[in-house]
Every structure is written in C-alpha cells, then in structure tokens.
Amino acid sequence: MAQDESGTELTVAGSSVGDEARAGDPGTAIVAHDAVQNPGLPPHRERVTDKDPKKRRHAERVVYTLFYLSIVGSIWAIAAYMLFPIDPRDMGSVRLNNLFIGLGIALTLLALGIGAVHWGKALMHDKEGMDIRHPVRGSEETRARAVEIFQEANEESGFGRRALIRNTLIGALVAFPLPAVVLFRGLAPQDEDPVKLLNHTIWKKGTRLTIDPSGTPIKASDVTLGSVFHVIPEGIQDAEHMLEEKAKAAVLLIRMNPDDLHVSKGREDWNYDGIVAFSKICTHVGCPVALYEQHTHHLLCPCHQSQFDITHEAAVIFGPAARPLPQLPITVDSEGYLVARSDFTEPVGPSFWERH
Amino acid sequence: MRETPHASARRSRKTGRRHPLATLALLAIGLGLTGGAYAAINGTTAATADTAPQASQSMIDEGQKLFVANCATCHGMNAEGTKNGPTLIGVGAASVDFQVGTGRMPMSMQGPQAMQKPPQFTEEQTAALAAYVASLAPGPGIPDPALLDAKGNAANGAELFRINCAMCHNVAGAGGALTQGKFAPELRGVEAVHIYEAMVTGPQNMPVFNDQNLTPEDKRDIITYLTYITDNPSPGGIDLGSLGPVSEGLFLWIFGIGALVALSVWITAKSN
Numbered sequence: 001m002a003q004d005e006s007g008t009e010l011t012v013a014g015s016s017v018g019d020e021a022r023a024g025d026p027g028t029a030i031v032a033h034d035a036v037q038n039p040g041l042p043p044h045r046e047r048v049t050d051k052d053p054k055k056r057r058h059a060e061r062v063v064y065t066l067f068y069l070s071i072v073g074s075i076w077a078i079a080a081y082m083l084f085p086i087d088p089r090d091m092g093s094v095r096l097n098n099l100f101i102g103l104g105i106a107l108t109l110l111a112l113g114i115g116a117v118h119w120g121k122a123l124m125h126d127k128e129g130m131d132i133r134h135p136v137r138g139s140e141e142t143r144a145r146a147v148e149i150f151q152e153a154n155e156e157s158g159f160g161r162r163a164l165i166r167n168t169l170i171g172a173l174v175a176f177p178l179p180a181v182v183l184f185r186g187l188a189p190q191d192e193d194p195v196k197l198l199n200h201t202i203w204k205k206g207t208r209l210t211i212d213p214s215g216t217p218i219k220a221s222d223v224t225l226g227s228v229f230h231v232i233p234e235g236i237q238d239a240e241h242m243l244e245e246k247a248k249a250a251v252l253l254i255r256m257n258p259d260d261l262h263v264s265k266g267r268e269d270w271n272y273d274g275i276v277a278f279s280k281i282c283t284h285v286g287c288p289v290a291l292y293e294q295h296t297h298h299l300l301c302p303c304h305q306s307q308f309d310i311t312h313e314a315a316v317i318f319g320p321a322a323r324p325l326p327q328l329p330i331t332v333d334s335e336g337y338l339v340a341r342s343d344f345t346e347p348v349g350p351s352f353w354e355r356h
Numbered sequence: 357m358r359e360t361p362h363a364s365a366r367r368s369r370k371t372g373r374r375h376p377l378a379t380l381a382l383l384a385i386g387l388g389l390t391g392g393a394y395a396a397i398n399g400t401t402a403a404t405a406d407t408a409p410q411a412s413q414s415m416i417d418e419g420q421k422l423f424v425a426n427c428a429t430c431h432g433m434n435a436e437g438t439k440n441g442p443t444l445i446g447v448g449a450a451s452v453d454f455q456v457g458t459g460r461m462p463m464s465m466q467g468p469q470a471m472q473k474p475p476q477f478t479e480e481q482t483a484a485l486a487a488y489v490a491s492l493a494p495g496p497g498i499p500d501p502a503l504l505d506a507k508g509n510a511a512n513g514a515e516l517f518r519i520n521c522a523m524c525h526n527v528a529g530a531g532g533a534l535t536q537g538k539f540a541p542e543l544r545g546v547e548a549v550h551i552y553e554a555m556v557t558g559p560q561n562m563p564v565f566n567d568q569n570l571t572p573e574d575k576r577d578i579i580t581y582l583t584y585i586t587d588n589p590s591p592g593g594i595d596l597g598s599l600g601p602v603s604e605g606l607f608l609w610i611f612g613i614g615a616l617v618a619l620s621v622w623i624t625a626k627s628n
Binding site for chain 1: 385515516519520523524532534535536538540558560561563564565566568569588591592593622623626627628
C-alpha cells in the first residue's frame with residue numbers, strides 16, 4: 001500500500017476511511033449534528049479491458065497503431081516539405097505546401113495525444129485512490145530543524161557576517177532591472193511632449209488638401225456634388241514620421257448642397273460652397289471613419305457602428321463615440337486649390353487623459 | 357509642428373519674387389487657369405459623351421415611350437422627378453445603364469435600397485432608355501470599352517480600392533453593412549461596365565468618384581484588381597466569404613470550441 005511523505009497510509013475505495021483521520025479539531029466551526037456524511041467513493045467498476053483479454057489486446061493494438069501513425073505523420077511532414085516546395089511565383093504551391101505539412105503535423109500531434117489518453121483510460125491501472133489532506137503546520141521538531149538549517153547556512157555562507165558582500169549583492173540585484181526600465185522608456189516619446197503631439201496635426205494655415213495616395217492637390221471645382229475625396233495634407237510624404245502624421249491628419253472631403261449644411265456660429269467660413277472636411281479618425285477609439293452615404297449624409301464607423309451626421313457638423317447620432325468628428329476649416333487659395341485655414345481646432349481621435 | 361524643407365523653400369521663393377506687378381500677373385494666371393480648367397472639363401465631358409453609341413432620334417423616341425410606360429410613375433412624365441423618385445435630368449446614360457442593366461430599376465417597391473434583380477429590359481430597350489435620358493441634359497456617358505478590359509495595373513488598383521472603396525465594399529470586394537438596412541453590395545463577379553458606371557454616377561448612397569478624383573486610368577486599374585480577385589481564389593484556402601472576423605469567428609466558436617469541448621468530455625469520461 002502506498003504511503004505519502006508524512007507516513008499516512010493512502011486508503012483505497014472499499015476500505016473504511018479512518019474516522020480519526022477526518023475528524024481533527026473543528027476549531028471555531030460549528031459542526032451540525034445532521035451534517036452530510038461523507039459518502040465515500042462509489043465501488044470500483046471493472047472496465048471491459050480488465051475483464052476481457054481480447055478487448056485488452058485490441059486496446060493495446062489501437063494505442064501502438066496511433067503511436068505508429070504519429071511517427072508516420074512526422075515523416076510525412078518532412079517529406080511534404082521536400083515534395084511540395086514553395087514556388088514564389090505560384091500561390092497554389094504555397095497552399096499545397098502549407099496544407100500537407102499541416103496535415104502531417106496535425107496527424108503527429110493528434111495521434112500522439114489520443115494514443116496517450118486512450119492508453120491511460122483503457123489500459124493503465126485505474127484503482128481510485130484517496131490522499132488524506134494533512135495539517136499544513138509541520139511538527140515542532142521539523143520547524144526547529146528548519147530554523148537550524150537556515151542558521152547553519154548563514155554561518156557557512158557568511159551571508160550575515162560579510163556585510164559588504166551581502167550589500168553589494170543586494171545592490172546588484174536592485175540595479176539589474178534598471179536597463180530594462182530605461183530601454184522600455186525609450187519606446188515612448190523622448191524629447192517631445194505626447195500631449196502636445198496629440199493636440200496638433202501637420203495641418204496648418206495654407207496647407208493644400210491633396211488626394212490620398214497620389215498627393216495631387218484638389219481644386220474646389222473638382223469636388224462635384226456627392227463626391228467624397230480621401231485627403232492627406234500636401235507634403236506629408238516628406239514628413240519625418242509619415243505614418244504617425246497621416247494617422248492624425250487623414251481627412252474626408254465631402255461636397256453637399258450648401259442648403260443641407262447646418263453651420264453653427266463661429267464655423268460660418270469653415271466650409272467652402274458646401275465642401276466640408278472632417279477628420280477621418282473616429283473619436284471613439286480611432287478607427288478610420290469613411291463609410292459615407294451620399295443621400296442620408298451619414299458617416300458610419302465600421303468598428304463599433306458610431307454614426308455621424310455630416311449635415312450637423314458630424315454630430316454623433318448613434319454608437320459609442322462621445323464627440324463629433326473634428327472639422328478642418330478650409331477655403332481656397334488664389335489658384336482655386338482647397339487649403340486649410342488652420343490646424344484642427346481640437347485634438348483629433350479618441351480621448352486621452354490630458355485632453356481638454 | 358515642424359515645417360518640411362520642401363514647404364519652407366517654396367515659401368521663401370515666393371517672398372523673394374514679389375513684384376509690384378505680381379497681383380496683376382496672379383490675376384492673369386488665375387483667369388487663364390480657370391478658363392483652361394473649364395475648357396478641360398468641357399473637353400472630358402464631351403469625350404465621354406462621344407464614346408456612347410450615337411443615339412438616333414428614333415432610339416430616343418423609343419426610349420421616351422418606354423420611360424413614360426415604366427419609369428414616369430416615380431420619376432415624372434418628363435423625368436423631372438416626383439416625391440417618390442429623383443429627377444433624372446442630367447444623370448446621363450451611364451446612370452441608366454447601371455440602374456436598369458443590373459435590374460435595380462425599375463424598383464419593385466420603395467425600401468432602404470433598390471435591390472439587384474434580373475434585368476427587366478433587353479439590352480436594346482436599356483440603350484433606348486439611356487439615349488432618352490442622355491438627350492435631356494448632358495451627363496456621364498457609357499464608358500469607353502478600352503477602360504473595361506481589366507488589363508491595367510492591379511497593384512495600383514488594389515491600393516486605390518483600399519483607400520476609396522474597401523471601407524464599405526470590404527477589402528476583398530465581399531460587400532458590407534451600412535446604416536438602417538442599407539448595404540454595400542458584393543463586387544466580385546460584377547460586370548466591368550457596371551463597376552465603372554457606379555464610380556462615375558454614385559448610385560443610391562454611394563458617393564461619386566469623378567475623373568478628377570479617380571482618373572479613367574485609375575478606374576481601369578480598380579476594375580483590373582476586382583477582376584483579379586474574382587478570377588484568383590484566396591491563396592489561404594477556404595475564405596469563408598471573406599467577411600473577416602464575423603464568419604471566421606463564428607466558424608472557430610462553433611467548430612474550434614466544439615472540438616475542444618468534445619475532447620474534454622472524452623478525456624474525462626471513464627472508459628467502459
């Protein structure tokens with residue numbers, strides 16, 4: 001009979017579990033007189049593989065066949081790698097290569113796992129066992145011995161005695177994560193204030209609106225009624241951090257009947273003859289909002305279904321976005337090209353801690 | 357915000373060149389450009405109109421008869437529009453060819469969106485209707501077949517498609533939902549001429565992509581890309597409709613998690 005480390009005998013189903021092993025000291029707990037009695041384990045039921053040698057041999061055959069299959073799978077994956085090479089000009093070869101290597105590896109792992117589980121379930125010894133939980137606190141003797149071991153170790157290593165060595169060791173341990181802190185700090189903006197970066201975009205007074213991706217400047221006359229232009233600021237291709245700047249400065253340019261626009265006070269000169277420009281960055285979590293409907297003038301964000309009404313300065317009419325999309329004030333320059341009057345007058349995109 | 361060297365160079369050049377006669381020169385340039393642009397736009401309109409087959413008067417008359425019998429209920433006896441349908445004056449032949457040629461018009465009923473169905477008119481009848489509507493006022497004409505050959509630059513078309521079209525029509529052209537029951541239809545397998553006409557005319561709630569926004573060559577590239585993805589199935593195996601996380605997530609939730617549950621049940625069940 002198996003024994004655990006404390007010497008308690010492991011009991012198996014059928015044998016009576018010692019009452020004294022379970023009783024213990026109830027402490028402050030209230031023990032109900034009609035408490036549910038431990039029903040113990042149900043009686044052991046023999047499997048077909050225990051009773052019938054034919055079934056047992058069958059199960060053995062299944063398990064080793066599965067393990068053989070696993071070996072076949074491994075060899076097949078190697079063979080498939082050689083038999084179906086990837087030809088960069090032919091996407092079909094990539095598909096075949098992935099498919100057959102994948103099938104080989106899947107067979108390897110599945111056969112291995114199913115074989116192991118089947119072995120465990122059908123053939124391995126399956127007598128139920130019970131390991132009685134013993135008190136957490138060690139005996140007085142064990143505890144005294146543990147303290148003794150620590151003192152001995154301290155004595156032998158000189159950890160308590162050689163204070164300089166010990167303190168420099170502690171110092172070294174404190175210092176060793178510091179490079180990681182510095183390195184990870186280096187991933188964040190260094191000499192620039194992130195709040196300022198988030199508050200401003202590359203747009204400024206006189207920046208021409210150009211077509212994404214060609215960079216062709218847009219004339220007001222090019223934007224016919226019902227048109228939508230996906231716009232980037234002129235010169236963004238030369239910007240130092242082009243993608244970061246584009247992620248803030250992307251704009252959607254829409255022309256509608258000027259009578260349909262409901263312009264609020266102070267924004268009278270922000271549109272040009274019904275041409276309006278709005279930030280394409282959703283104020284919810286920053287997805288590009290560009291699903292514009294020509295007749296309803298709704299702008300839909302595909303990520304979380306926020307809807308903005310372009311006739312009412314991109315007011316939120318549905319969904320989780322908290323603020324309207326910022327409007328870019330525009331006008332035309334002397335050559336008839338659309339230009340920005342200024343940067344956005346508020347930060348674009350989602351909220352951040354210091355947003356005012 | 358830091359200025360780009362390019363922009364500052366341009367500005368300094370401008371300041372250095374200012375001259376008492378600058379205003380005059382600017383005025384002249386402005387007038388010249390406006391005139392030039394006007395001529396150019398008129399020129400392009402004329403070019404598109406020229407590509408349409410020359411409509412004879414008999415064709416226009418035939419189209420008018422069909423219009424009065426089938427379209428006038430909503431669009432008015434003279435295509436002036438009613439409260440049930442917009443005016444068709446100035447929409448051009450391209451719009452008629454798209455709406456009637458894809459079966460969207462005549463609509464079977466008013467709804468959030470006109471649905472695609474088998475075309476209700478023959479090609480000759482559609483051409484007659486288009487000729488009649490085009491005769492009312494100039495508008496976008498039937499595109500030049502040379503722009504529909506799908507032999508352009510598919511890579512450029514893909515980039516333009518991702519920027520201008522993919523947000524509604526899905527990057528693989530599988531279509532997608534819009535607001536209040538409207539949707540952007542699937543584009544795979546749509547005829548090139550209808551794709552071109554949709555970009556030029558902006559049917560229903562689709563915005564217009566005129567030739568200043570996407571040049572005819574750009575439109576040809578976009579058609580090339582769409583033809584490419586129609587003819588070349590997904591290299592990654594089954595694409596589950598290319599609907600992204602919706603169909604892929606559903607598949608994994610049902611079959612992936614289903615398989616995990618089944619295996620867990622099998623592992624923990626006692627053997628017979």
